[in-house]
Amino acid sequence: MKTAIIDLAYLLSAVLFIFGLKRMQSPVTARTGNALASLGMLVAVVATLFLQEILSWPMILGGLALGGLIGVGLARTVEMTAMPELVAVFNGFGGLASALVSGAELSQYVGGDVYGFGIVTAVTIALSILIGTVTFSGSLVANGKLSGWITGTPISFPGLRVLTGLLLVGAGVAFGVMVAYAEAFPTLARPMILAALGLGAAALLLGVLLVIPIGGADMPVVVSLLNSYSGLAAAAAGFVLDNTALIVSGTLVGAAGMILTVLMCDAMNRSLANVMLGGFGGGDGATGDLDVPEGKTVNETSPQDTAILARYADKVVIAPGYGLAVAQAQHEVRELADRLEAQGIEVKYAIHPVAGRMPGHMNVLLAEADVSYEKLYELEDINPELSTTDLAIVVGANDVVNPAAREDEGSPIYGMPILNVDAADSVVMIKRSLSPGYSGVPNELFYANNTKMLFSDAKEAVGQIADAVKEMEEA
Amino acid sequence: MLNNLIIFVLAAFLGAEVLSKVPQTLHTPLMSGANAISGITIVGALVAAGMTTGPWSTWIGFAALVVATINVVGGFLVTDRMLKMFGQKTASSASAGAPPTNGTPE
Structure with missing residues (x-):
C-alpha cells in the first residue's frame, strides 16, 4: 500500500515534468511550465520524505537546508552573461549526485541487512558511477573554460590520446571486476568497493581529459552533451533504485541534451565526433591584430x-x-x-x-x-x-x-x-x-x-x- | 528490469517528441530547466541519506543530498529568473506595440 502511494506520487511528478517541458514550447507558457516542473520535484521529494522509512531527519533537513541555501545564492547572484558557466556547474552537481547515490547504495549492502545484489544491480551501479563522475569533472572543466580560469585554447600534450585510452581500459576493467564479483557481494565486499573507487577515480580523470582538448567556443556543445549525460546518470540511478520517476525524468533530460547537441552541431555543419575530438580553433583570437593583408582595403567608420x-x-x-x-x-x-x-x-x-x-x-x-x-x-x-x-x-x-x-x-x-x-x-x-x-x-x-x-x-x-x-x- | 527498460525507451521517444518543438529562443532556459529536472536524483539521495545502515552510506547520502539540492533549487530558480524576463516582453508587446519604455527595470 505504502509503496503504491509512493509510486503514484512518482507517476504524478513524471507527468508534471512532461507538462512542464511541453509548456517550454512557447515563451508565453514557459514560466508556468517551469513552475509545474518544480512542483513535480516537490511532489517527489515530499512523497519520499513522508512515505519512506526515513530515520535520520536532522541529516535530511540539514542537507536540504545547506543545498537549498547554496542554490538560492548562486541563482540569485549570477549575471545573465555568465549563465552558461552556471548551467555547467549545476550540471556537474547533478552528475555527482547520481554517482554518490550509487555509492551510497553500494555501501548500504556492506551494512549487511539488504540482500539481493546481482549482476544487473552491479551493472547499473557501475554505469551510474561512470557517467555521473565523467559528467561532474567534465562540467567543471567546461565551467573553467567558459569563465576563463582554464584557457579557452584547446589543451593537448603528447600522449593525451594514449592516456585517455589507458584510462578507458582501466575503467572497463574496474567495471568488469564489479560485475564479476556481483554474485559474491556483499559477503566478499573488498574487491567490489575497490573496483568502484577505481572506477570513480578513472572517470574523474577521464572527464577532465575528454574536455580539455576541446576549444572554448565549442563548450556549448560540450555542456549540452554533458547535460544529456547527467540525465542518463539519473536514469541509471533510477535503474539502481528501481524508481520510475528517476528513469522517466532522467531520460527526458537525456533527450533534451541530445536534441540541443545535435541542433548545434548541425548549425556548425560539423559532426559530434569532430567537436568531441577537439583541437578545433585557436581560442578567442584576442591578438588585437590590425594588419590589413596586401591588396585589401578596409573602410573604417565612426x-x-x-x-x-x-x-x-x-x-x-x-x-x-x-x-x-x-x-x-x-x-x-x-x-x-x-x-x-x-x-x-x-x-x-x-x-x-x-x-x-x-x-x-x-x-x-x-x-x-x-x-x-x-x-x-x-x-x-x-x-x-x-x-x-x-x-x-x-x-x-x-x-x-x-x-x-x-x-x-x-x-x-x-x-x-x-x-x-x-x-x-x-x-x-x-x-x-x-x-x-x-x-x-x-x-x-x-x-x-x-x-x-x-x-x-x-x-x-x-x-x-x-x-x-x-x-x-x-x- | 524489463519494465524499467520499456519505460526508458518510451520516455526517450516522448522526450524527443516534446522537446524538438521548443523554439531556439527558449533553448537556454530549456537546458537549465531540464538540468534542474535531472536533479530528481535528489529522491535517491533522500533515501540514501535517510538510511542508517552504516556511517558510510549515510555520509555519502548526505553529500549526494546537498549537491542534488543545489542543482534542483538553483536550477529552477535561475530558469524562472530567465523566463520572467521573457514574460515581461509578452506583457509589454501585448499592449499593442506601445512605445518601448525607457530605462530597464531591475
Whole structure:
C-alpha cells in the first residue's frame, strides 16, 4: 500500500515534468511550465520524505537546508552573461549526485541487512558511477573554460590520446571486476568497493581529459552533451533504485541534451565526433591584430557616420555575437534600437543558432535588456530579408557571418549556414580588431566594398551610435 | 528490469517528441530547466541519506543530498529568473506595440 502511494506520487511528478517541458514550447507558457516542473520535484521529494522509512531527519533537513541555501545564492547572484558557466556547474552537481547515490547504495549492502545484489544491480551501479563522475569533472572543466580560469585554447600534450585510452581500459576493467564479483557481494565486499573507487577515480580523470582538448567556443556543445549525460546518470540511478520517476525524468533530460547537441552541431555543419575530438580553433583570437593583408582595403567608420547611415535607413538588422555578451552591450543595443524605432525605422535582430556560448544565449541576453522576443529572427527567417535591408550592424559576431562558409570550399567552416549580412546595402561590423574568429578562418567580409569596420568595444561603440542618433533628433 | 527498460525507451521517444518543438529562443532556459529536472536524483539521495545502515552510506547520502539540492533549487530558480524576463516582453508587446519604455527595470 505504502509503496503504491509512493509510486503514484512518482507517476504524478513524471507527468508534471512532461507538462512542464511541453509548456517550454512557447515563451508565453514557459514560466508556468517551469513552475509545474518544480512542483513535480516537490511532489517527489515530499512523497519520499513522508512515505519512506526515513530515520535520520536532522541529516535530511540539514542537507536540504545547506543545498537549498547554496542554490538560492548562486541563482540569485549570477549575471545573465555568465549563465552558461552556471548551467555547467549545476550540471556537474547533478552528475555527482547520481554517482554518490550509487555509492551510497553500494555501501548500504556492506551494512549487511539488504540482500539481493546481482549482476544487473552491479551493472547499473557501475554505469551510474561512470557517467555521473565523467559528467561532474567534465562540467567543471567546461565551467573553467567558459569563465576563463582554464584557457579557452584547446589543451593537448603528447600522449593525451594514449592516456585517455589507458584510462578507458582501466575503467572497463574496474567495471568488469564489479560485475564479476556481483554474485559474491556483499559477503566478499573488498574487491567490489575497490573496483568502484577505481572506477570513480578513472572517470574523474577521464572527464577532465575528454574536455580539455576541446576549444572554448565549442563548450556549448560540450555542456549540452554533458547535460544529456547527467540525465542518463539519473536514469541509471533510477535503474539502481528501481524508481520510475528517476528513469522517466532522467531520460527526458537525456533527450533534451541530445536534441540541443545535435541542433548545434548541425548549425556548425560539423559532426559530434569532430567537436568531441577537439583541437578545433585557436581560442578567442584576442591578438588585437590590425594588419590589413596586401591588396585589401578596409573602410573604417565612426559611431557618428554609423548613426547617419542608420538614421536614413528604412530597415536595420542587428546581428549579435559573443562579443556582445563579453562587452555586456545588450542594454546599449536595445537603446539604439528604441531610438531608431522611434524614428519609424524597422529594427530586427538576426540570431544565429550558435551565436554566444550556449544555445539561445543571445535570446536570454536580449530578453534581459527587454527586447521583445518577437523581434528576434532565426537564421532561416531573416536571411531572405537581408537583401532588402539597408543596414546590417554586426555586434561582436564573426564566424557566423563569414561568407567563406558559403563560397570557399577549402575553408574549415565551409557548409556552415551563416547569416547573409553581406546581402544588405551596407554592413557595419563592430569589432575590436581584424583578428579572425574562433575558427581561425579569415573573414573576407572585413574587406568587402559595402562593409565598414568600427574598431571598438561593443558596449562603447553601440552606446556612442545611440547617442549620435539622439543628437541628430535634437538638432 | 524489463519494465524499467520499456519505460526508458518510451520516455526517450516522448522526450524527443516534446522537446524538438521548443523554439531556439527558449533553448537556454530549456537546458537549465531540464538540468534542474535531472536533479530528481535528489529522491535517491533522500533515501540514501535517510538510511542508517552504516556511517558510510549515510555520509555519502548526505553529500549526494546537498549537491542534488543545489542543482534542483538553483536550477529552477535561475530558469524562472530567465523566463520572467521573457514574460515581461509578452506583457509589454501585448499592449499593442506601445512605445518601448525607457530605462530597464531591475
